[in-house]
Structure formats: structure tokens, C-alpha cells
Amino acid sequence: MTETKAFLKASLEAGKDYLRAHAPHPPANALEKPVPLMVPIRSLGANHRERIATHLLALVERDRYLRFGYLANDEQIQRYVDSLNFERDEIFGIYNRKLELLAMAHLAYAPDKNCESCAEFGVSVNKSARGRGYGARLFDRAAMHARNDGVDLMFIHALSENTAMLKIARNAGATVERDGSESEAYLRLTPPTFDTRMTEMLEEQLAQADYRIKVQAKHFRDFLASAQRVRCGAAGARPDQPA
Ligand SMILES: CC(C)(COP(=O)(O)OP(=O)(O)OC[C@H]1O[C@@H](n2cnc3c(N)ncnc32)[C@H](O)[C@@H]1OP(=O)(O)O)[C@@H](O)C(=O)NCCC(=O)NCCS
Numbered sequence: 001m002t003e004t005k006a007f008l009k010a011s012l013e014a015g016k017d018y019l020r021a022h023a024p025h026p027p028a029n030a031l032e033k034p035v036p037l038m039v040p041i042r043s044l045g046a047n048h049r050e051r052i053a054t055h056l057l058a059l060v061e062r063d064r065y066l067r068f069g070y071l072a073n074d075e076q077i078q079r080y081v082d083s084l085n086f087e088r089d090e091i092f093g094i095y096n097r098k099l100e101l102l103a104m105a106h107l108a109y110a111p112d113k114n115c116e117s118c119a120e121f122g123v124s125v126n127k128s129a130r131g132r133g134y135g136a137r138l139f140d141r142a143a144m145h146a147r148n149d150g151v152d153l154m155f156i157h158a159l160s161e162n163t164a165m166l167k168i169a170r171n172a173g174a175t176v177e178r179d180g181s182e183s184e185a186y187l188r189l190t191p192p193t194f195d196t197r198m199t200e201m202l203e204e205q206l207a208q209a210d211y212r213i214k215v216q217a218k219h220f221r222d223f224l225a226s227a228q229r230v231r232c233g234a235a236g237a238r239p240d241q242p243a
Helices: 002-021 046-057 061-068 074-082 134-148 163-171 194-237
Strands: 090-095 101-109 118-125 153-159 175-179 182-188
Touching: 046 074, 046 090, 046 101, 061 074, 061 118, 061 153, 090 134, 101 134, 118 134, 134 153, 134 163, 134 194, 153 163, 163 175, 163 182
Parallel strands: 118 153
Antiparallel strands: 090 101, 101 118, 153 182, 175 182
């Protein structure tokens, strides 16, 4: 058991070292802003549907309004999750060590063949995980994927009051057009290069590895907790122990 624990710790540390080494270069004003640890963002498949639902259903009313453009109720959110097309679209997620989905992004491709080179971006981050750059990182990841997929234009539909979302889009170079209470941002993407393809592949592999370590570590923690419960139960059942 000690060996497994040591192995997990070593794997985790090795992963962290690697991510630190590959973190983005510090900005010019590095003294003002801490350099964030590179966040493992993985592509999600249909087997993550339940966790996606849990994440979205936890959004408070205002966030649901900002995310969907209307005040989506639980049923509407569930319908949205059930209808996610993992073959056509790309869903990205950021997990914590408890395997809770902290943030997710949906890059939706138009079903219409005439709009093949366009995609729409939507994102949400748990309240407790905001301000860490996850929204911006998901945007960059989705833009890189769209670019590698031959997409020319990435759209973001946001309410004009959504300062954070519009800031993410503007920071990434998108043009924002305001139309009253609603805004449309679009980011023109340049054709992919060998570098963008390799970067995406490497980032996805790292994120998958990070996820596998988190799964292993969670199983191990669950195992330790249940062993502890059994031990406590056995101690409580001993006749020489006080009730
Ligand atoms: C919009 C949202 C995804 C932003 O996520 P986040 O992880 O907190 O954003 P980041 O930490 O990456 O911040 C991105 C930028 O927005 C700024 N920002 C974050 N929250 C802000 C706020 N409340 N007001 C103003 N600016 C804000 C950050 O300072 C950062 O800008 P900078 O890099 O120039 O400093 C998150 O607030 C959310 O989930 N909102 C509800 C759903 C939603 O609105 N989705 C978008 C519509 S599709």
C-alpha cells in the first residue's frame, strides 16, 4: 500500500514539474501578475455527461442566464446536456482532484454544411473557481482546436453586461459588436500550422494523463476511507470496547 501511495505521489509531482516547465512565458508585468500553473484541459466524451449536468445544474440563476442567454431551468439544462453531440462538437473540461468538473466549454459546429468553417463558443466556470484564468484558458484551447479543425471564425454570443466573457474575447483579439443588451464577438482564426497541431496533441495527452492520475488517486483515497470505516466498525464491535 505504501508503494502505491509513493508511486501516486511521484507521478503527481512529475506531472506538476512538467506542467510548470511548460507553463506560458511570464508577461512583461510579471511582478504584478503571478504566472499561473498550466491547467490540464481535456476533451470530454459522452461518458462525462453526468458530470457536465452536475456542473451546469450547480450554476445559480444569474450564471444560467449569462451562459444560455435565458434563465434555463433544470429541465432545460438537462435537455441541453442530453442533446450534446460529442461526435460533431468538442467539449472541454477542467477537473479538480476530487473529479468534480470545475469548468467546461462547448465548441459547437454548425450542422449546416454552408457554415462548416464557423463554430460557436460557450463556457462556464464554478463560482468557487473563478478569477483563476480557467475561462480564458478554455477559450484559448477551444480556439486552437477550432483552428486545427479548419474553422475560420469562432463566435461568442454574450450579454453586453457580461464583462468577464467579453474581456476574455477581447483579450484573445476578437472583434466585439454590441447590439443593445446583447453582444456578438467573433475571432478570426488563421490556418493551422505544424506547431498548433503538435501543441494541441501534447496538451491533450498531458490532460488525459493528469486525469488518469486523479482517477487513481481518488480510488486510492476512497479505498483508504472505506478501510478506515471498516477499522472503526471493527473497533466499535469489540466486546471490551465501551459502547
Ligand atoms: C465568464 C466566466 C466563464 C469567466 O470565467 P473565469 O475563469 O472567472 O475568467 P478568467 O479568470 O479567465 O478571467 C478572464 C478575464 O476576465 C476578467 N474578469 C473575470 N471576472 C470578471 C468580472 N466579474 N468582472 C470584470 N472582469 C472580470 C479577468 O480579470 C480576466 O481579465 P484579465 O486577464 O485581463 O485580467 C465565468 O464568470 C462564468 O462562468 N460566468 C457564468 C457563465 C457565463 O457568463 N458564460 C459566458 C457566456 S457563454
